[in-house]
Amino acid sequence: MPAAGLNLWPQLHQELSGPFSEDQFLASHIMDSTTDCFFALDRNWRFIFINKAAETFFRIKREGLIGFRYWESYPKILGTVFHRNFLKVMVHREPRNFETKTVYGKAWLEVRVYPCRDGICVQFRDISERKQSEKLLKETNERLIQANEYKTEFLRNMSHELRTPLTAIIALVSGMQMKLSEYSPERMEEYLNTILKNSKRLLGLINDLLDFSKAENGKMSLNLTEAKIGDITSDVVKVLRPLAAEKKIQIRTEIRDRETVIADIEKVGQVVMNLVGNAIKFSEANGKIEVSVYDGAVPEGTFLVVADSGPGIPEDEQDKIFDAFYQINRGLNKKYQGSGLGLALVKKIMDFHLGKIEVTNRKQGRGAIFKAFWPAYPCFEKDLD
Numbered sequence: 225m226p227a228a229g230l231n232l233w234p235q236l237h238q239e240l241s242g243p244f245s246e247d248q249f250l251a252s253h254i255m256d257s258t259t260d261c262f263f264a265l266d267r268n269w270r271f272i273f274i275n276k277a278a279e280t281f282f283r284i285k286r287e288g289l290i291g292f293r294y295w296e297s298y299p300k301i302l303g304t305v306f307h308r309n310f311l312k313v314m315v316h317r318e319p320r321n322f323e324t325k326t327v328y329g330k331a332w333l334e335v336r337v338y339p340c341r342d343g344i345c346v347q348f349r350d351i352s353e354r355k356q357s358e359k360l361l362k363e364t365n366e367r368l369i370q371a372n373e374y375k376t377e378f379l380r381n382m383s384h385e386l387r388t389p390l391t392a393i394i395a396l397v398s399g400m401q402m403k404l405s406e407y408s409p410e411r412m413e414e415y416l417n418t419i420l421k422n423s424k425r426l427l428g429l430i431n432d433l434l435d436f437s438k439a440e441n442g443k444m445s446l447n448l449t450e451a452k453i454g455d456i457t458s459d460v461v462k463v464l465r466p467l468a469a470e471k472k473i474q475i476r477t478e479i480r481d482r483e484t485v486i487a488d489i490e491k492v493g494q495v496v497m498n499l500v501g502n503a504i505k506f507s508e509a510n511g512k513i514e515v516s517v518y519d520g521a522v523p524e525g526t527f528l529v530v531a532d533s534g535p536g537i538p539e540d541e542q543d544k545i546f547d548a549f550y551q552i553n554r555g556l557n558k559k560y561q562g563s564g565l566g567l568a569l570v571k572k573i574m575d576f577h578l579g580k581i582e583v584t585n586r587k588q589g590r591g592a593i594f595k596a597f598w599p600a601y602p603c604f605e606k607d608l609d
């Protein structure tokens with residue numbers, strides 16, 4: 225439609241100065257039926273033609289514009305990109321195209337300006353939707369590029385994470401194979417313990433990876449039962465205390481929940497394990513961790529709060545740490561083990577429970593505070609079937 229409208233201009237503008245012919249009536253009728261806006265200005269910047277679409281756009285009857293100078297009706301136009309381009313076409317008699325926001329900044333316009341006898345013709349259309357789609361596309365592209373960067377980084381990390389325990393296992397087993405008879409039972413036990421520890425680390429890593437990839441495909445299945453978040457938390461903290469003790473970190477627990485929630489006990493355990501595990505990992509020696517569990521009234525459910533005395537999370541990274549593979553100062557913080565999947569998995573698990581996870585920093589002193597919420601009676605999609 226717009227292309228057809230454009231071709232009519234030469235015919236129309238030739239007619240503009242003469243008496244109205246039948247052809248001109250036809251042309252102006254067709255111009256009125258296009259969705260593009262058109263208007264024509266004579267060399268004194270006076271409106272000599274406005275089509276219906278332009279009339280609607282300007283929200284003024286054409287009788288109120290015809291014969292008036294452009295800036296008498298639109299004083300704000302002076303000095304703008306419109307004015308500059310219109311002037312160039314008036315002077316140089318060369319067509320120009322440009323995209324810009326309206327003077328009032330609400331919509332995006334695509335504008336074509338043509339010399340038309342001794343004046344100019346202007347065709348424009350609202351391209352806000354296209355601009356919006358372009359913006360979305362650009363944002364999606366940027367996100368994809370970033371995700372790809374994380375993945376590359378992740379592969380590098382993952383190879384490192386897999387190789388370290390595997391190398392240790394292979395070195396120990398090869399040594400044992402060669403000099404088995406020379407090893408004392410104590411040494412043997414120490415080596416076997418190391419092998420077991422490294423094997424468990426590998427298994428944990430692979431399990432995280434599998435769980436995450438299942439959740440990514442929407443296939444995480446929850447084994448729902450009545451669960452007491454406080455009990456699960458106490459069990460997990462018990463397992464993690466020796467790890468904290470290695471860094472002389474104190475873990476204080478305050479378990480006050482009385483109600484149960486409907487949840488997957490194993491997955492809740494994974495959440496607690498990840499949050500308290502991170503608190504231990506990222507805190508300096510002699511740090512303090514507080515773990516509290518309590519019921520919430522509105523909406524009904526249970527909260528778990530893990531607060532540490534580590535470096536905290538910079539505000540602009542607080543959203544990102546829940547992305548898969550994201551690690552703050554990835555390059556620099558390789559002093560910590562990990563692949564950057566822990567919190568992404570936590571987020572997925574909380575989403576699958578229709579719960580919530582958020583992070584803030586302590587207002588006083590240093591440290592991060594992670595707060596998870598499980599609704600007491602989540603309403604799953606399958607319940608609605």
Ligand SMILES: Nc1ncnc2c1ncn2[C@@H]1O[C@H](COP(=O)(O)OP(=O)(O)OP(=O)(O)O)[C@@H](O)[C@H]1O
Nearest residue numbers: 502503506534545551552562563564565566567592
């Ligand atoms: N309690 C915390 N204090 C400071 N930084 C944290 C804390 N928890 C998480 N982070 C930051 O968020 C990043 C992502 O955490 P996440 O648990 O997903 O990954 P990870 O612990 O590095 O690896 P993984 O959990 O897979 O072993 C961490 O690398 C770290 O930079």
Ligand SMILES: [Mg+2]
Nearest residue numbers: 502562566567
């Ligand atoms: Mg982690």
